[in-house]
Amino acid sequence: xxxxxxxxxxxxxxxxxxxxxxxxxGFTFSGHWMTWVRQAPGKGLEWVANINQDGSEKxxxxxxxxxxxxxxxxxxxxxxxxxxxxRAEDTAVYYCARFHYSGMDAWGQGTTxxxxx
Amino acid sequence: xxxLTQPRSVSGSPGQSVTISCTGTSSDVGGYNYVSxxxxxxxKAPKLMIYDVSKRPSGVPDRxxxxxxxxxxxxxxxxxxxxxxxDYYCCSDAGSSYVxxxxxxxxxx
Numbered sequence: 001x002x003x004x005x006x007x008x009x010x011x012x013x014x015x016x017x018x019x020x021x022x023x024x025x026g027f028t029f030s031g032h033w034m035t036w037v038r039q040a041p042g043k044g045l046e047w048v049a050n051i052n053q054d055g056s057e058k059x060x061x062x063x064x065x066x067x068x069x070x071x072x073x074x075x076x077x078x079x080x081x082x083x084x085x086x087r088a089e090d091t092a093v094y095y096c097a098r099f100h101y102s103g104m105d106a107w108g109q110g111t112t113x114x115x116x117x
Numbered sequence: 118x119x120x121l122t123q124p125r126s127v128s129g130s131p132g133q134s135v136t137i138s139c140t141g142t143s144s145d146v147g148g149y150n151y152v153s154x155x156x157x158x159x160x161k162a163p164k165l166m167i168y169d170v171s172k173r174p175s176g177v178p179d180r181x182x183x184x185x186x187x188x189x190x191x192x193x194x195x196x197x198x199x200x201x202x203x204d205y206y207c208c209s210d211a212g213s214s215y216v217x218x219x220x221x222x223x224x225x226x
Contacts, residue, residue, distance in 0.1 A: 035215070037163075044120070045155070045163060045206050047215040059213045062118055095162060102151035102210055103168025110162060 002026040002106045004079075004096045009111030016086055020111055022079040022096030027106075030054070030074040033099035036081050038092035039110075046092075049081065050099070064090075086115045121146065121207055121218035128224040129197045137221045139190040139207030147188035151210035154183055154192045158203045166205075167192060199225050 008020040020036070035050035049060045049070040058070050069082040079096055091114050097104035122140040129135040139146065139154075146152060152170045155163040165174050167183035170190065180195045190209070194201055202225040207218035 037217075044220040045157075045208075045217040047208070047217060050215070061214060100165075100174070101168050101172070102149075103153040103165045103174070104155075104163070104208075105165045105168070105174055107162040107164070 002098070004098060004106055004108040006094060006096045006108040006111040009094065009113045011114045011116065012086055013117050014087060014115055016115075017082070017084045018086060018113060020081040020083065020094055020096075020113070022081075022108060024077045024079065024096075024098070027098070029072075029077040034072060034079045035097050035099060035104060036070060036079075037095045037097055037104070038090075038113075039095070040089075040092040043092075048094070051079070083113070086113075088115050091115050118211065118214055118216055121209060121216055123205075123207060123218040123221045125219075126222040126224065128226055129194075130226045131197055131199065133197050134193060134195045135197060135223060136191050136193045137205055137207075137223070139192070139209075139218045141188050141190075141209055141216070143188060145209040145211040145216055146185065146190050146207075148212075149210040150185070152183065152185055152190040153208045154181075155206045155208065156201075156203045157206065163206065194223070197225055201225055 036048040051070045067085045071080045093110040095110045098106040154167040157163045171183040
C-alpha cells in the first residue's frame, strides 16, 4: 500500500525554525518527484515546494523561497522541509504528496504547524 | 503565482451534472496540459480525481471528467451523488512551480 506519513509539526514562536519529515512506503520513493502543500485554517490549498527524484532540482513558492528548504534522503525513503524564520502566515496543515505525472496522487494526513507568540 | 480562479460554489440535485471552471493564464493553465483536480472532504486530505487535464487515476469513477480550452480548465461531475459533496481544487503546472485554484464547494441538494 502506497503511504506517506508526515511528522514534526508543532507550536513555535515567530522567527523560530521547524523541520517537517515525511516517511514514504509502499512504492519506489526514488522514482518520484515529491512535494509539500499547505492549507491555512479555513483556506484553500497552496503548493509550497517540490523536489525531483535525486534532489538536484528544487522549486519553491515565492513566499517561502529563502526561508524553507526541501530535501530528501532516498536511502531512508524520506522527504523533509526545513522551515526557518517562521511567520504567523506560515500557520497551516502541511501535507506531503507524491507526484504521478502532473497529479499528486498519494497524500499524508498532514501535520499542523502553528506560529504564534 | 496568483491562484487560479474557481467559482466559490456550485450545487446540483442527485443525478444532475455540474461543471467547475478553473481560469488561469497562458503562463499556467493555457501553457501546459498539466492540470489536475482534487476532491477534499472536511478534515481529510485531498484526493486526486483528474491529472494531465483529462486522465482519471484508477478507482476514480468515470462520472468525473476533465477538459481544457485556452486558459480555462473544467471538471464535470455527471450523475451527482451524495458523496460528491465536497471541496474541489484545480492545480496547474506553471513552469518551475505549481498553482492551485481558489477552491469550489460542491453542494448536493
